Amino acid sequence: MNTITFPYRPTLLLTLLLVLAGCATGPERPPAGPDHSSRYTISQDRAPSGSVDVSRLEDAVPRYEPYRTAGNKSPYTVWGKQYTVMASADGYLQRGTASWYGEKFHGHKTSNGEIFDMYTMTAAHKNLPIPSYARVTNLENGRSVVVRVNDRGPFHGDRLIDLSYAAAKKLGYHNKGTATVEVAAITVTPDGRMTVAGEPVGPVGPAGDAPAAGGTNHSVFVQVGSFTAAAAAHTLSAQTRTLVSSKVRVKTVDTDAGRFHRVQVGPFANTVEAARAQQQLEKGGVAGSILLTDTH
Structure with a gap:
């Protein structure tokens, strides 16, 4: 009886072992819960590369804008938690933690369908109606900016507001990531009257x-x-x-x-x-x- 032998090929054997090892471990799995990152080009948020000069960047200019249907569904649910949108921003004044968001979301749509630009003075808030305006003050250094709220979030922990990267840099906490702030809503009536946290x-x-x-x-x-x-x-x-x-x-x-x-x-x-x-x-x-x- 003739015996058939196969030549020993180390490279082929190594390839088979690597394939088997890959099948055993499988791909890295996303964390538990819905994966909301698939539509973004990068998985982790980050600051823009290079130095960004925001010294001449002007604050958002409050004006009368009627609340829109887009972005104001109430209640709404994110990651199993339900949130309610306020009927009006008038008189709103809260303190809490501010974070910022940047390059991961840059160029993508906000909750009301606008395009997020990390170099403009905008913000995301869980409860303020869209669009709204707010004065945000960094309580650690006294700096203030005025932003236009056109997005929802942040949904991490107990954070109060998410500012664009540029707004966070003007407030001086872009390197830290978060800061303790005071958020005062700015409302403008159709006839031009303005209030800040209810103050005329x-x-x-x-x-x-x-x-x-x-x-x-x-x-x-x-x-x-x-x-x-x-x-x-x-x-x-x-x-x-x-x-x-x-x-x-x-x-x-x-x-x-x-x-x-x-x-x-x-x-x-x-x-x-x-x-x-x-x-x-x-x-x-x-x-x-x-x-x-x-x-x-």
């Missing part, structure tokens, strides 16, 4: 003297922050005094939404002078200020 702050015209009411001595002020904590207000006040030659005050007011400590620069005779002070403040790193009329 306008309107103020683009030029000329501020309007007087009932003979009261009103002037224009630049408000750089409004806090529920007096210590945070005085910290920002001290920083502001190093940037401008005008007077800086902390004015404490009681409103229906609670007690607030407002950091204000002024008074100014008109909005032109106030705008110059705003420019000085922005150059010094204090952004997100607003103009308002107030009494001396």
Whole structure:
């Protein structure tokens, strides 16, 4: 009986062993729960490569925008947890942890169908109606920005708001990842009246003297922050005094939404002078200020 032999081929044997090993271990499995990353080009979020200068990036400009159907379904469920969208942002004021999102989501649609741009002043929030505007203050350094909320999230832990990478960099926490912040909703009515966390702050015209009411001595002020904590207000006040030659005050007011400590620069005779002070403040790193009329 003839015996048939096969030549020994080490490379073939090694290939078979590798294939068998691959079948034994299988591909890396995603974590438990739905996989929401398949539509993104990268799996992990990250900052853009290279240095990004945000010093000249302007805050979002609050204006009246009716709430849209897209992005405002309520209630909605993410990862088994149910969330409710607020009927109105008026009077909203909360403190919590802010995170940021960047390159993974850049160029993809937000919850209301817009395209996310990590270089613009936008944010994601679980409950504020879309679109909304909010002033976000980093309580660790007193910096403030104004963002437009057009997305949902963050859904990790107890985080309060997710800012675009650019907004986080303006607030100075892009390298840390998170910061403790105060979020105050900015609402604008169809006739132009504006409130911040329920506090009236306008309107103020683009030029000329501020309007007087009932003979009261009103002037224009630049408000750089409004806090529920007096210590945070005085910290920002001290920083502001190093940037401008005008007077800086902390004015404490009681409103229906609670007690607030407002950091204000002024008074100014008109909005032109106030705008110059705003420019000085922005150059010094204090952004997100607003103009308002107030009494001396």
